[in-house]
Amino acid sequence: MTIRIGIIGYGNLGRGAESALREAPDMELAAVFTRRDPRKISILTKGVPVLPYADSSKMQGEIDVMLLCGGSATDLPVMTPEIAAQFHVVDSFDNHTNIPAHFAAVDAAAKQAGKLAVISVGWDPGLFSLNRLYANAVLPQGADYTFWGKGVSQGHSDAIRHIPGVLDGRQYTVPIEAAVERVRRGENPVLTTREKHTRECFVVAEEGADLDSLAHTIKTMPNYFADYDTTITFISREEMERDHGSLPHGGSVIRSGRTGWDARTTQTIEYRLTLGSNPEFTSSILVAAARAAFRLAEQGQSGCKTMFDLPPASLSPLSPGELRATML
Amino acid sequence: MTIRIGIIGYGNLGRGAESALREAPDMELAAVFTRRDPRKISILTKGVPVLPYADSSKMQGEIDVMLLCGGSATDLPVMTPEIAAQFHVVDSFDNHTNIPAHFAAVDAAAKQAGKLAVISVGWDPGLFSLNRLYANAVLPQGADYTFWGKGVSQGHSDAIRHIPGVLDGRQYTVPIEAAVERVRRGENPVLTTREKHTRECFVVAEEGADLDSLAHTIKTMPNYFADYDTTITFISREEMERDHGSLPHGGSVIRSGRTGWDARTTQTIEYRLTLGSNPEFTSSILVAAARAAFRLAEQGQSGCKTMFDLPPASLSPLSPGELRATML
Numbered sequence: 001m002t003i004r005i006g007i008i009g010y011g012n013l014g015r016g017a018e019s020a021l022r023e024a025p026d027m028e029l030a031a032v033f034t035r036r037d038p039r040k041i042s043i044l045t046k047g048v049p050v051l052p053y054a055d056s057s058k059m060q061g062e063i064d065v066m067l068l069c070g071g072s073a074t075d076l077p078v079m080t081p082e083i084a085a086q087f088h089v090v091d092s093f094d095n096h097t098n099i100p101a102h103f104a105a106v107d108a109a110a111k112q113a114g115k116l117a118v119i120s121v122g123w124d125p126g127l128f129s130l131n132r133l134y135a136n137a138v139l140p141q142g143a144d145y146t147f148w149g150k151g152v153s154q155g156h157s158d159a160i161r162h163i164p165g166v167l168d169g170r171q172y173t174v175p176i177e178a179a180v181e182r183v184r185r186g187e188n189p190v191l192t193t194r195e196k197h198t199r200e201c202f203v204v205a206e207e208g209a210d211l212d213s214l215a216h217t218i219k220t221m222p223n224y225f226a227d228y229d230t231t232i233t234f235i236s237r238e239e240m241e242r243d244h245g246s247l248p249h250g251g252s253v254i255r256s257g258r259t260g261w262d263a264r265t266t267q268t269i270e271y272r273l274t275l276g277s278n279p280e281f282t283s284s285i286l287v288a289a290a291r292a293a294f295r296l297a298e299q300g301q302s303g304c305k306t307m308f309d310l311p312p313a314s315l316s317p318l319s320p321g322e323l324r325a326t327m328l
Numbered sequence: 329m330t331i332r333i334g335i336i337g338y339g340n341l342g343r344g345a346e347s348a349l350r351e352a353p354d355m356e357l358a359a360v361f362t363r364r365d366p367r368k369i370s371i372l373t374k375g376v377p378v379l380p381y382a383d384s385s386k387m388q389g390e391i392d393v394m395l396l397c398g399g400s401a402t403d404l405p406v407m408t409p410e411i412a413a414q415f416h417v418v419d420s421f422d423n424h425t426n427i428p429a430h431f432a433a434v435d436a437a438a439k440q441a442g443k444l445a446v447i448s449v450g451w452d453p454g455l456f457s458l459n460r461l462y463a464n465a466v467l468p469q470g471a472d473y474t475f476w477g478k479g480v481s482q483g484h485s486d487a488i489r490h491i492p493g494v495l496d497g498r499q500y501t502v503p504i505e506a507a508v509e510r511v512r513r514g515e516n517p518v519l520t521t522r523e524k525h526t527r528e529c530f531v532v533a534e535e536g537a538d539l540d541s542l543a544h545t546i547k548t549m550p551n552y553f554a555d556y557d558t559t560i561t562f563i564s565r566e567e568m569e570r571d572h573g574s575l576p577h578g579g580s581v582i583r584s585g586r587t588g589w590d591a592r593t594t595q596t597i598e599y600r601l602t603l604g605s606n607p608e609f610t611s612s613i614l615v616a617a618a619r620a621a622f623r624l625a626e627q628g629q630s631g632c633k634t635m636f637d638l639p640p641a642s643l644s645p646l647s648p649g650e651l652r653a654t655m656l
Contacts, residue, residue: 015589016587016588018589019587019588019589020587022589023468023469024468044589096656099652099653099656100649100652100653103652120656125656127462127466127597129655129656130462130640131599132655133640133641133643133644133651133655134455134458134640134643136644136655137616137619137643137644137645138455138609138612138613138616138643139612140351140352140645141351184602186602186604259344259347259348259604259605259608259609259612260344260347260605260608261343261346261347261350261372265604265605265608266604267601267602267603267604267605267608267609267612268601268602268603269455269599269600269601270598270599270600270601270602271459271597271598271599271600272597272598272599272600273595273596273597273598274512274514274595274596274598275595275596276514276587276593276594276595277587277588277593277595280587280588280593280595281466281587281595284466284467284587284595285466288465288466291465306652306656307640308639308640308641308648308651308652308655308656309639309640309641309648310639310640311636311637311638311639312458312461312462312635312636312637312638312640313461313636313637315461315462315465315466316461316464316465317465317468320636320637321428323461323636324427324428324431324634324636325427325428327457327460327461327464327636328424328427328448328453328457328634328636
């Protein structure tokens with residue numbers, strides 16, 4: 001039986017999900033929903049309708065799982081509970097601090113409707129979180145480290161773009177390799193914010209802008225740049241388009257722990273992602289989680305889940321026996 | 329409620345499990361079982377009995393989960409079904425080819441008794457397998473690579489020790505860094521056995537032994553060394569004890585895949601272990617899996633499982649809410 005998928009939101013994440021669905025032998029794209037004018041959106045999959053967001057409720061019975069490809073700031077806090085009252089859903093809610101509140105809201109809506117929701121799917125939160133959990137369960141005595149990058153931070157890029165005098169900006173978060181190496185060696189160092197990452201900014205300024213002043217404004221911006229060593233390179237619009245068009249990202253989760261009766265043995269677990277495209281990778285995880293959501297719902301489960309609750313086998317198109325024979 | 333654990337077998341793995349249990353706030357060691365003379369075994373935990381293997385059945389009601397710390401060649405194929413008919417069990421069966429048969433035998437015994445068994449727990453099979461599964465679910469188009477080491481291979485060390493003229497031997501499996509780097513870069517190379525690992529042997533020979541002949545015998549041994557570039561260093565008994573007493577290991581699982589409508593984006597997932605002690609790490613995983621086994625059994629589940637079937641949260645002593653708040 002083919003799992004019928006709806007995509008809500010056709011930005012980078014929605015387009016990534018559309019591509020990822022092509023590689024899923026047991027799933028098919030049933031419809032794309034948008035809050036923009038559907039006539040102005042052209043998707044890549046032939047024969048699949050683009051419909052107004054408001055019409056999604058009319059598609060009950062036609063769609064098994066909805067992939068919610070909106071943003072975490074304003075879209076998902078409203079959208080996920082709303083849609084989870086009608087469909088099984090998967091979202092990528094990534095505001096770590098607000099996850100408990102989002103979980104509670106989605107859980108209430110999904111339980112009441114007998115639907116299953118999986119929230120905060122992606123790589124951080126998501127695969128990175130899973131690795132933190134497994135590593136802590138196996139090495140209870142130890143320390144966790146997360147390094148991000150090298151990759152584009154959309155939030156920091158937006159912060160630059162909002163400065164008067166800036167036409168465009170791109171910010172790369174860069175892990176400091178010397179710090180990563182100390183962690184890998186099992187030194188369990190105490191690292192400040194500044195010792196873990198640097199921030200590299202590429203900025204297109206308005207003609208005649210005071211570049212020194214712009215650079216100062218960026219470097220001293222609280223929360224975003226003030227706590228980091230930040231470098232700023234002014235470039236042309238052409239250079240921005242030519243050299244900074246993709247959205248690479250990645251990073252590492254490392255746990256270094258101790259085992260043995262006297263806790264003298266060092267053991268290190270590292271999980272590392274090197275991503276050519278952050279949204280394409282994140283949406284590939286959403287698609288795998290949609291499979292798990294569908295299967296858990298078929299078993300009669302409902303309410304809100306995270307990747308912590310999904311049996312690993314439920315993410316794979318292979319049967320349990322095939323998995324044991326080929327991947328164990 | 330404290331989970332009461334029994335350990336069967338008090339070799340490197342059993343001793344590692346004993347230490348790991350000290351770090352588990354929700355578990356306690358109830359008894360150690362051995363097929364040797366219990367009076368000759370002195371364990372580290374105060375006040376815990378060492379009992380004959382044959383008496384294990386008398387401890388039903390006193391022990392919640394048995395950790396089976398025997399070998400995969402001859403112990404576990406018999407022991408796991410036998411004990412799974414009386415207790416919830418966790419084993420580290422690591423003969424990949426025979427996993428389906430072992431699973432079937434354990435599943436039948438456990439189901440009939442209403443017990444829950446988790447087999448093939450460790451890092452390969454185990455954490456490496458989980459990472460193969462997750463990476464394949466997320467990146468269905470791609471290639472998998474597993475590199476082992478640098479670490480001691482017990483099987484290869486044993487093979488050396490069985491050669492006439494050899495007093496002791498230690499074999500390290502060493503990944504070829506140039507190959508690892510090609511995989512990390514997303515080249516998806518086709519690699520022969522010889523291109524992935526070298527084998528480094530340290531050998532204590534009998535006095536007067538023909539060292540050239542011994543080296544030739546090792547290097548040409550089919551299955552073990554013939555397909556590899558093997559280096560042999562003859563050392564003294566003192567050097568063996570001084571420099572080769574620990575059991576380090578580790579390795580990487582890497583999947584390099586493609587995403588996007590035209591499958592042009594390279595995405596790479598790497599999971600890497602650097603282990604000061606292979607048996608201490610493996611037994612730490614057994615202890616976490618025992619927690620999961622107990623919880624699944626409490627929910628009424630029975631039969632044979634692998635780490636593929638365990639919801640990640642079930643391995644952690646933290647509650648689902650604590651996990652979401654601290655690790656997601």
